[in-house]
Amino acid sequence: MKIAASFLSCPKIKPAIEKLSLTDVEYIHIDLVDGTLNKGRKIPLRKLKKIYKYTSKPLDVHLMVKKPKKYIKTFASLNTETITFPIEIENGIEANIDLIHSYGIKCGIAINHDTEISRLKPFLDKIDSVLVMSIIPGYGGQKFIEETPKKISTLQNMIKKMKLNISVCVDGGINNETVKLIKNVNMIVVGSYITNSNDYQKQVDMIRKSIK
Numbered sequence: 001m002k003i004a005a006s007f008l009s010c011p012k013i014k015p016a017i018e019k020l021s022l023t024d025v026e027y028i029h030i031d032l033v034d035g036t037l038n039k040g041r042k043i044p045l046r047k048l049k050k051i052y053k054y055t056s057k058p059l060d061v062h063l064m065v066k067k068p069k070k071y072i073k074t075f076a077s078l079n080t081e082t083i084t085f086p087i088e089i090e091n092g093i094e095a096n097i098d099l100i101h102s103y104g105i106k107c108g109i110a111i112n113h114d115t116e117i118s119r120l121k122p123f124l125d126k127i128d129s130v131l132v133m134s135i136i137p138g139y140g141g142q143k144f145i146e147e148t149p150k151k152i153s154t155l156q157n158m159i160k161k162m163k164l165n166i167s168v169c170v171d172g173g174i175n176n177e178t179v180k181l182i183k184n185v186n187m188i189v190v191g192s193y194i195t196n197s198n199d200y201q202k203q204v205d206m207i208r209k210s211i212k
Contacts (some may be wrong), residue, residue, distance in 0.1 A: 004029035006191035021055040076103035084108030135172030144173030
């Protein structure tokens with residue numbers, strides 16, 4: 001299980017990313033919030049575009065916006081491995097998938113805790129990953145939503161029935177205890193559990209120990 005570290009709850013971006021880069025997390029997770037789809041902390045795009053200067057780790061980008069097309073090209077020019085956007089945008093889903101893939105980047109679709117998994121079915125054979133939100137998107141430090149494991153299981157069964165090879169990722173409220181509730185996923189996004197500590201690597205080690 002790989003770890004993508006989020007800095008959304010950190011008041012200062014540069015030092016947080018530099019400290020995360022010294023850990024053995026596999027990715028730096030970026031949340032772009034513009035207020036059109038989700039409320040929450042808005043980190044200006046001009047600051048996010050500078051992240052490549054602070055880390056050599058690949059980026060895992062989550063566009064929490066109604067119009068992902070506006071931002072895909074920008075993040076495609078950075079050291080980005082995956083760009084994910086919400087199923088809840090409703091319109092232009094396939095067009096955004098195709099655009100992301102046109103840059104040679106993996107495409108993921110995120111799904112909120114209160115959206116039915118069945119919404120994903122028409123697109124599962126076109127994407128590389130699904131990001132299951134285990135909090136309300138936009139704010140760091142929230143409590144893990146208890147129904148998430150059931151949602152993950154439903155998704156995994158659907159993927160298995162369709163005989164697809166798709167990564168399942170989980171984002172929100174993950175710590176050394178809640179991670180034990182998550183079974184057989186490919187990646188977790190961890191934020192405040194790491195960054196609220198003075199020792200980032202120690203917290204990452206605690207997560208990895210709990211996974212085992």
